[in-house]
Amino acid sequence: MKLKQTLCLALLLAGAVTGCSDPKAATAKNFETAINAMLDKTPGCVWVANGGLPVKVYLTGSNLPYQKEQDAKALKGPEAYVRLGLLKEGKPPYKNGEGLLVKEFELTEAGQKAYRADHGMMGPFNSFCYGTAQVAKMGDITEPTARVDGVTVATAEVDIKFGKPAAWVNDPELQQQLKQRDLHVFKEGDTVHRKITLEKTLDGWVAKPGM
Incomplete structure (x- = not known):
């Protein structure tokens, strides 16, 4: 009888422990x-750019004052991360099918440690944490x-x-x-x-x- 009670108590305790540790x-x-x-x-984290890796910046490549100013503004963010050692320039700039100049930036070793990709409803976006x-x-x-x-x-x-x-x-x-x-x-x-x-x-x- 005593053995039976001990067994029941052990099973009860085991069940309690299992319940407590159930994820x-x-x-x-x-x-x-x-x-x-x-x-x-x-x-x-702080946002870097939409579109996944490598980070791509689309430029007009124009010498017209307004468009030149817009190109400089588009590059301001990525170039700051280059200066801080998180990004580096990728392959040489090239033109896409729409005639825009594409400049790519890649992660440095430090950037890889800080980078996170969060795939949300709006698509992937890059963040440095x-x-x-x-x-x-x-x-x-x-x-x-x-x-x-x-x-x-x-x-x-x-x-x-x-x-x-x-x-x-x-x-x-x-x-x-x-x-x-x-x-x-x-x-x-x-x-x-x-x-x-x-x-x-x-x-x-x-x-x-x-x-």
Whole structure:
């Protein structure tokens, strides 16, 4: 009888441990792990250019003052990243089928470490990520529900704290360009509040980018 009770207790405890460590369970701990995994891939980032790699800039190649000014403006961003050591000039400029001059830029070794490709609904876009971020505090989480496509989703409100940014993002000229494009650069210790969507997969919960 005693052996039977011991066996039942062992099975009960095993079930409890399994339940606690189940990555598919809708727990604050699992959601925090999923959100931190997302933040490891897409921390504080600044946009580079649409269209994937290599970064392509389309120029008129004209000597007319207005068009020449527009070409210089188009090159300003990529050339700043060249100066900061994240991009380098690619193959010689060439004309495309529309008669535009195409200038390509490739990633340097430092650029490869900072680069992230986020494939969203608007297609791929290139970002250089300059810092680290992690969940500072978990807030309210919703009960998981099934969408019309059958995917189970939940949302979590979180406070996200940013770590020390890379030195290149503090470059005054780059800061000015980012400000003109309304791109905010997070500083060390900055905290933001976000509502994050999470999707349940075969392996557990996955947080979806949307910062």
